[in-house]
Amino acid sequence: MIKNISNLGDAALYCDFGTEVNKETNSKVIKYFRSVKKKEIQGIINLTPSYNKLIISFDLKKTHFKEIKKKIENLDVNDSISEFPKKIEIPICCTDDFSLDIKRLEEKLSLKREKIYENFFNKEYFCYMTGFIAGMPFLGDLDKSLRANRLETPRVKVPKGSVGLTEQFANVYTFESPGGWNIIGNTPKEIFDSSKTENPNLVSPGDIVIFKQISFENYKNYNE
Amino acid sequence: MNSFFEIIRAGINTTFQDEGRNNLYHIGIPFSGAMDKRNYLLSNSLLGNKINKPVIEFAYQGPLIKYRGEKISFVITGDVIFKIIKKEKEIQGNCYENYIIEDGDQIDVISTNKSVYGYLAINGEFNLKFQWGSCSVNTKANIGSNNGKKLGDNQKLDILNINSNQVKKKLNYINTRIERIRVIKGTNFNYFSDEGKKIFFNKEFTVSKLSDRMGMRLEGQKIENIVDTNIRSEGLIKGVIQVPADGNPIIMLSDHGTIGGYPKIGVVISSDYDKLVQLSPGSKIKFQEIELSDAETLFKLYEMETQNLISQLK
DSSP states (O other), X not given: OOOEEEESTTSEEEEEOOSOOSHHHHHHHHHHHHHHHHHTOTTEEEEEEOSSEEEEEEOTTTOOHHHHHHHHHTOOOSSSOOOOOOEEEEEEEOOTTTOTTHHHHXXXXXXXXXXXXXXXXXXXXXXXXXXXSTTOEEEEOOOGGGOOOOOSSXXXXXXXXXXXXXXXXXEEOSSSEEEXXXXXXXXXXXXXXXXXXXXXXXXXXXXXXXXXXXXXXXXXXXXX | OOEEEEEEEOOSSOEEEOSOOOSOGGGTOOXXXXXXXXXXXXXXXXXXXXXTOOEEEEEXXXXXXXXXXXXXXXXXXXXXXXXXXXXXXXEEOOTTBOEEEOTTOEEEEEEESSSSEEEEEESSEEOOOOBTTBOOOBTTTTBSTGGGOOOOTTOEEEEEOOOSOOOOOBOOOOOOOOSEEEEEEOTTGGGBOHHHHHHHHHSOEXXXXXXXXXXXXXXXXXXXXXXXXXXXXXXOOTTEEEOOTTSOOEEXXXXXXXXXXXXXXXXXXXGGHHHHHTOOTTOEEEEEEOOHHHHHHHHHHHHHHHHHHHHHTX
């Protein structure tokens, strides 16, 4: 299933699952990611699944590229998947103060605000990966009518809870961070909770997310 | 008697660090930990501590600390200028040599010398809350001890379990600087023009002021991309050299974002990482290509050297 394994520097494996970025390729990545994680292979210290790649970093004091490559090539990935995707609802408020880039999107997409929301909310999005900043989910695929490029100049500070769109994906800024995605709203829900040691992430790769629009009243009084 | 550090002046970027945390890249949390691992390990070894105990890491200017409590030993590693201020005298401090201080003494970590990071360890324990098994502070994500923040002025740091068995230890060690950073070709090496590749491996780059624990930005001749200045976002590791559209390389350091979308021209080898992070803004560097098998051998040698230094202190 892995198309090619090469080395990324001297302490990581670069597993390429193909150039196509779609659910099918990504599901393979996630399957491998879960299998490798479950096997707890000696020397592996980090796994980073993304759209079509899996990066496996290891401790060069304990092992080396060839050894880990062999173990990954001989890994049986079919016996270990029993996790069902979670379905998670994320409420979003889209008042002007939160929908920072709605005007830009109206222009770029030639769509009215209401139509943008209609095409975005109440649909199932698949989580391809999490990361960049802690817990940020990369969700897809957006309706073709909603696909826009990143901002020409990224914001220095995107507020915590902002929901952004870029190309075929949506994300959520789990805390204030720089960023260049088109912000359409803000969620009161905690997407990343660092006080939880076990599962700080609300959304994990392979999960399904549905965005629901809420009023400012409900946003203010939101209680998990 | 309660023992504690009173931080009179915190310094520029003073944080708690240890070995860092593993197995969290997939949720977006980087490795973190002490930037210069060797100097971190040596600081604990010089006090007879367990090797992975939390220490104070500082960059450029360090803290000015007033000590309150029973006698304690401390040590500073790196290339650091500091002094110990006692009631009746001031002592010019030497790195890699432990000192005993007592109630009312002060440690003034004036600055790192032509380097970036230094370490202060004690033969007691800072009273810290760990997060995912590590105290390491990542100020961008607010993860780690001290609520994920750098130390601030007038802060008080409680110290517990001071080891009364205080043995004088000293190490003759000089931090060598390197100008050549050895690099394995990256997964997008062929995105760059022949001219761009030549520039990367032959020309000098300058470390920019915009460098921190997340990344080191370099300035020099632009490296031309002939394929695409973006790739599908994918995982990063420390040492990866990304080249964004502006043609200036950025090296990922210990607090890096876990995912990135710029082409990877190379990866700094593990044995050169400690020396790389010590290059201060304005330093000149050149990259040198190296094969994987040689990088593995160099790492073994570097590790052996570190272990030899540690065993000298046992």
